[in-house]
Amino acid sequence: MPQEKNDPPTDFANPSAAAGAARPGIHARRQESPWALTQRVISARFQALSGKVLRRLTQRTLKIGVSARIFHPEMGAKGLRSKTLQYLEESIAQWVMSRDVMVFMIPTVNNNSLLHPSNIRLRDYAKHLDGLVLQGGADVSPQTYSEVATRPEWSGDRARDMYELELLHEFVEAGKPVLGICRGCQLINVAFGGTLYQDIASDVPAAIEHVNDLYDSHYHTIHFRQGSSLESMFPAKPDALVNSIHHQAVKDLGRDLVVEAVSGPDSIVEAIRYQKARFVMGLQWHPEFHRGRSAELLDCTPILDDFLRAARETRF
Secondary structure, eight states: OOOOOHHHOOOOOHHHHHTTTTHHHHHHHHSHHHHHHHHHHHHHHHEEEEEEEHHHHHOOOOOEEEOEEEEEEOOOOOOGGGSSSEEOHHHHHHHHHTTTOOEEEOOHHHHHHOOOOOOOOOHHHHHHHEEEEEOSOOOOOGGGGGGSSSSSGGGGOOHHHHHHHHHHHHHHOOOOOEEEEEHHHHHHHHTTTTTEEHHHHHHHSSOOOOOOOTTGEEEEEEEETTHHHHHHHHHHEEEEEOOOOSSSOOOOTTTTTTEEEETTOOHHHHHHHTTTSSSSSEESSSSTTTTSSOBBBOOHHHHHHHHHHHHHTOOO
């Protein structure tokens, strides 16, 4: 039968052409060895599993640990005052959770306990959590930086120092980010060999007042150091207003630390950063107390976001 003019030409010399382009691929797969087929199936399943794991990693809610404040038993007290209490201040938890992450207070551990023996160590928290916040509170003990308290009321909390120094070490070793607030900033400095002014008013008479009865309503300006990470976070604000609730401060800077910000009026150190980690930073002010206060106070959300960004990066 003669071929119609509108019919596509038939290639009798190449039957596979008439069957369409997909046929050679199907034919080739039919000819592949069992070993090649196994490799292809395993590769496809591995890629699917990898994609699933990656999605879980990126979608999992961040888990941030917060060091505990410690209330030590009072001599002769009854009830809760006769017990050791470990707690966190609500604002620090709410501030961190405002970025939709989970917060866990990290208790002290006592592996030699007779009543409640446990093999859990602080390094286990560093392994399973994504970052650490060192909250404020009691003075760092002068003993911790090889000095003697010049007044009894400045003796600090040596027990908390030891607990938080170990916690800080474990998170840094694990490559996890650390953000120190007030006391936490001072502890980071001491951890790397630095020292503190035991009392700013006594040790630096020319300094402005850094703490008074106004508590978190007491403010002063700070200046971001040129080239600092804080300057890059706030490019339009070389100076900022923060609260001030501390009578101690960084004196001699620890090794591998740099100053990020200083008090505008007297150059007292207000922020530091450890150079050998993605994110280990200390802030002398309390960013968690800024919200709901004066609109002129620094919005510290960029600092929190950078900390949490570093926490996400540690998953990979």
